[in-house]
Amino acid sequence: xxxxxxxxxxxxxxxxxxxxxxxxxxxxxxxxxxxxxxxxxxxxxxxxxxxxxxxxxxxxxxxxxxxxxxxxxxxxxxxxxxxxxxxxxxxxxx
Amino acid sequence: xxxxxxxxxxxxxxxxxxxxxxxxxxxxxxxxxxxxxxxxxxxxxxxxxxxxxxxxxxxxxxxxxxxxxxxxxxxxxxxxxxxxxxxxxxxxxxxxxxxxxxxxxxxxxxxxxxxxxxxxxxxxxxxxxxxxxxxxxxxxxxxxxxxxxxxxxxxxxxxxxxxxxxxxxxxxxxxxxxxxxxxxxxxxxxxxxxxxxxxxxxxxxxxxxxxxxxxxxxxxxxxxxxxxxxxxxxxxxxxxxxxxxxxxxxxxxxxxxxxxxxxxxxxxxxxxxxxxxxxxxxxxxxxxxxxxxxxxxxxxxxxxxxxxxxxxxxxxxxxxxxxxxxxxxxxxxxxxxxxxxxxxxxxxxxxxxxxxxxxxxxxxxxxxxxxxxxxxxxxxxxxxxxxxxxxxxxxxxxxxxxxxxxxxxxxxxxxxxxxxxxxxxxxxxxxxxxxxxxxxxxxxxxxxxxxxxxxxxxxxxxxxxxxxxx
Numbered sequence: 001x002x003x004x005x006x007x008x009x010x011x012x013x014x015x016x017x018x019x020x021x022x023x024x025x026x027x028x029x030x031x032x033x034x035x036x037x038x039x040x041x042x043x044x045x046x047x048x049x050x051x052x053x054x055x056x057x058x059x060x061x062x063x064x065x066x067x068x069x070x071x072x073x074x075x076x077x078x079x080x081x082x083x084x085x086x087x088x089x090x091x092x093x094x
Numbered sequence: 095x096x097x098x099x100x101x102x103x104x105x106x107x108x109x110x111x112x113x114x115x116x117x118x119x120x121x122x123x124x125x126x127x128x129x130x131x132x133x134x135x136x137x138x139x140x141x142x143x144x145x146x147x148x149x150x151x152x153x154x155x156x157x158x159x160x161x162x163x164x165x166x167x168x169x170x171x172x173x174x175x176x177x178x179x180x181x182x183x184x185x186x187x188x189x190x191x192x193x194x195x196x197x198x199x200x201x202x203x204x205x206x207x208x209x210x211x212x213x214x215x216x217x218x219x220x221x222x223x224x225x226x227x228x229x230x231x232x233x234x235x236x237x238x239x240x241x242x243x244x245x246x247x248x249x250x251x252x253x254x255x256x257x258x259x260x261x262x263x264x265x266x267x268x269x270x271x272x273x274x275x276x277x278x279x280x281x282x283x284x285x286x287x288x289x290x291x292x293x294x295x296x297x298x299x300x301x302x303x304x305x306x307x308x309x310x311x312x313x314x315x316x317x318x319x320x321x322x323x324x325x326x327x328x329x330x331x332x333x334x335x336x337x338x339x340x341x342x343x344x345x346x347x348x349x350x351x352x353x354x355x356x357x358x359x360x361x362x363x364x365x366x367x368x369x370x371x372x373x374x375x376x377x378x379x380x381x382x383x384x385x386x387x388x389x390x391x392x393x394x395x396x397x398x399x400x401x402x403x404x405x406x407x408x409x410x411x412x413x414x415x416x417x418x419x420x421x422x423x424x425x426x427x428x429x430x431x432x433x434x435x436x437x438x439x440x441x442x443x444x445x446x447x448x449x450x451x452x453x454x455x456x457x458x459x460x461x462x463x464x465x466x467x468x469x470x471x472x473x474x475x476x477x478x479x480x481x482x483x484x485x486x487x488x489x490x491x492x493x494x495x496x497x498x499x500x501x502x503x504x505x506x507x508x509x510x511x512x513x514x515x516x517x518x519x520x521x522x523x524x525x526x527x528x529x530x531x532x533x534x535x536x537x538x539x540x541x542x543x544x545x546x547x548x549x550x551x552x553x554x555x556x557x558x559x560x561x562x563x564x
Contacts, residue, residue, distance in 0.1 A: 004454070016407065016453045017414070017430065018446055019438040028450055031508060035451065038509055039396040042468055049473035051466055054299050055525030056286045058328050075192035079418040088417075 004032050099164070099312035102258055106163035113153070113163030116258075117146035117207045120165040124210065124256045132231040133241075133251040135170045136178050137210035146207045161319055162205030167257040169248050170211040170228075171218060172303065173292035174198050181294050182214040182226035182244075185413045185420045185440040195292025196327070197261060197303050197320040204319035209257050212247030216442045218265050218296040219406070220244050221514050222498075223272070224505045225444050232501060233276060235540060239498040242272030248306045249276040259316050260306040265296050266398050267493075267518025269304050270530040274493035274542025277532045279559065280306040281313040283552050285525030287333050288317075289324035297405035300398070300522045310531060310560040314338035317552065338556055345561040347380040349487040349554075354388035357491030357517055364536035369492045372533035372543040372562045376490070379561045383490075390478040391520050397475055398519035399512055400455055400468040406445075407452025415440065447508060472523055479524040483548035488558045492517055493530035493542035517544060527552040531559045 004012070009029045013020050020028065082089035096104065105111040121142060128134050142165075152158045168174055171181045173191035180186050202208065215225040223231045223246025231246045233239040234254035241250040245262035249272030252260045262269045264282035273280025281304045288303040295301055305316035315338075322335025353373060358366050377383050415422045415436020422436035441449070455464040482489065495517060504511045521528035526549060530542035543562055547555035 008454075009450075012450050012453050012457075014430075014434075015457070016449045017411075017434045017437055018441070018449060019431075019434040020446075024446075028447060031447055032451060032454065035509060035512075036454075039400055041393065042396040042400060042464070042471055045390070045393050045397075045467075045471040045474060047467050047470040049470040049477065051469035052473035052476060053469060054329075055472075055476060055523075056329055058331065063325065072193040079189070079192055 004029055004036070097309040097311040099258060099307055099309050099315060102164065111163075113146040113149040113207055114143060116163055117142050117165055117209065120209055120257060127254060128256060130232070130237065131234055131250055131254055131256070132229045133212055133247040133254065133256060134167070134210045135180055135213050135228050135247070138177070138208055142207055142209050145202070149205050149207060152205070159204035159319070161201065161259075161315060164206055164258040165209045166201055166206040167209050167212045167248060167251050167260045168198060169245050169260070169262045170214050171263055171294045171296070172198060172261060174208060174211060177211060179294065180228050181218075182216045182228055183440065183442065183445070184227045187228065187420065189419045191292070193292060196289035196324045198292065200320045201261060201316070206259075206319070212245070212251055212260060214247060215244035216445050217294070217406070217410070218244040218263065218268055219444045219448055221267065221271055221511050222504065223247065224501065225442055227442055233498050235277060236498070236538065238500060239539065240275065240501055242275030242494070242498060244268040245306065246272045249273050249278055249280065252276070252278045252306050252308060259312045261303065261316070261320070262306045263293060263301060263303050264522070265300045265302075266402065266522050267515045269306055270493050270518050270528060270542065270544060271515070273306050273530045275498035275540065277535070277540030278306055278308055279310050279313050279529065279531050279563070280304065281317060281529035281556065281559070282521060282527065283317060283321065284527045284550050286329040286331070287321050287527070287552060289327040289330050291324055291326035295409045297402040298409065299405060300402065302522075310529070310556060310563050311339060311342060313529065313559070314342050314556050317556075336553070338553055342557060342560045343564065345376070345379045345381070345557045349381045349558070350485065351376050351381050351383045351488045351490050351558075352386045352388070352482060352486040353383060353490055354386050354391055356388055356391050360516075361492055361495040362497065362536065365492050365494070365496060365541050368534040368536065368541045369543045372531075373490045375562050375564075376488075376558060381488070384486075386482070386486075388478070388482060390475050393471060394475060394520040394523050395512065395516050397468055397471050398515070398523050400464060401472065403448050403452035404456050404465055405452070406448045407456070410441070410445065410449055413437065413440070444508065475520070476524045479520075479526065487547065487551075487554060489546040490558075491544050493544040494518070497536050497539035497541060521546050525549060527555045529555055529559045531563050533562065
């Protein structure tokens with residue numbers, strides 16, 4: 001069955017963008033192995049079906065191609081850290 | 095006997111209680127009682143009173159909505175413009191919603207008076223409301239017990255009479271579990287029946303808004319106000335806007351009710367006894383009840399959780415501590431380092447656990463064995479439900495296999511917490527309407543019976559609930 005090693009957990013944490021302390025990592029590794037072990041019951045189900053992402057088929061027709069005011073743009077912009085002349089400023093990252 | 099909600103509506107309609115008086119009384123009760131209950135994250139005080147006065151003025155002019163003057167609470171994963179939208183998380187602790195959810199606008203349009211927002215498990219990840227980073231909610235029936243979750247605040251507020259009706263959200267039982275534990279009615283509509291615009295997603299293929307109310311009439315009334323198509327949410331395409339209160343007390347004669355025997359495996363004996371008694375009430379209404387074997391339903395829990403982990407991990411990616419919400423004080427020039435540190439600081443343990451699991455399941459090496467396999471099992475479960483509903487009109491069983499547990503009892507054991515959802519998740523996996531109605535108590539703690547119906551048969555599910563309630 002799925003055995004998540006320390007190395008695999010470290011890779012998962014990095015992919016997930018989560019820093020973990022050594023004790024957290026140990027606890028999560030234990031939890032994840034225990035949970036995946038339980039959920040491996042999924043293998044008992046016949047897998048002849050289609051992959052079902054949504055239980056409802058989306059059949060909406062496209063709306064009319066007419067220009068409209070963008071919704072709540074100013075309110076949304078106000079949520080960002082800093083804004084200047086219509087530009088959003090994020091912390092330096094490179 | 096008038097239902098509590100109908101009774102309140104009659105008082106409001108007759109003018110013996112104004113919307114302002116009702117809102118003022120409820121706000122005062124919240125102030126008095128919520129210190130020990132912890133159901134509310136924020137109350138809307140003077141704004142609520144102003145809204146109530148506007149409803150009273152509209153009534154004097156003769157034009158009010160169906161819910162005119164009822165005090166409504168909103169689960170705190172649903173946007174109320176300008177108000178805190180915490181999702182029970184440090185990540186959004188100080189975030190204010192820049193726009194309003196469609197369901198909230200519709201409640202206002204129906205004359206509902208917004209009293210405040212209610213507590214939830216962090217990003218709806220829990221079944222007992224213990225995982226909120228904002229406050230702790232307890233069960234109004236017994237303060238040493240949990241209210242259920244994730245909409246624990248909504249159910250506790252309704253049961254304690256701190257609001258008339260509550261807007262809640264159900265991903266895997268988040269409406270029905272707390273309704274069952276607190277002794278109120280709760281209803282999860284068919285997937286796509288209610289717009290999710292303005293709802294912070296936890297698992298987008300499962301999330302659905304719905305009502306919690308003291309009675310089935312209250313649920314039907316609120317659902318009538320919020321259901322129907324919304325151009326801002328594609329899942330609502332073709333969703334009917336109907337009056338669910340019409341004919342609520344007239345269950346069609348001769349409906350066929352299935353009682354899957356798997357629903358009673360591991361169920362508390364006291365709960366089982368009450369649920370069977372409640373189902374017998376349907377027989378008194380002319381229904382034909384039959385115990386059935388429905389083995390696939392035993393796999394609903396792994397199907398649900400494996401897909402929720404995947405969708406949750408994806409939904410949480412937008413929270414990076416850079417753009418909005420939580421800002422970490424990180425001294426780093428490395429972007430990945432800064433984001434990872436912010437997420438470490440702001441997410442709770444269960445959110446992190448789900449993100450890690452979801453990432454694992456969807457990585458390239460494991461996708462086929464886990465994610466793809468589970469998606470296929472989901473289609474099988476949906477097909478089996480469709481087959482069951484060819485023979486039966488309603489599927490009944492307990493809402494929860496137990497009564498509300500002690501505060502802290504399951505907080506450290508994720509698997510035990512997941513297992514509690516075993517009876518509520520099947521409806522979400524297949525997108526079916528399902529509701530919980532109180533059917534008695536064990537040791538003074540409420541028990542709920544769950545009634546599910548076929549896709550789109552929300553009205554029938556509500557009628558079956560009303561028949562059990564009567």
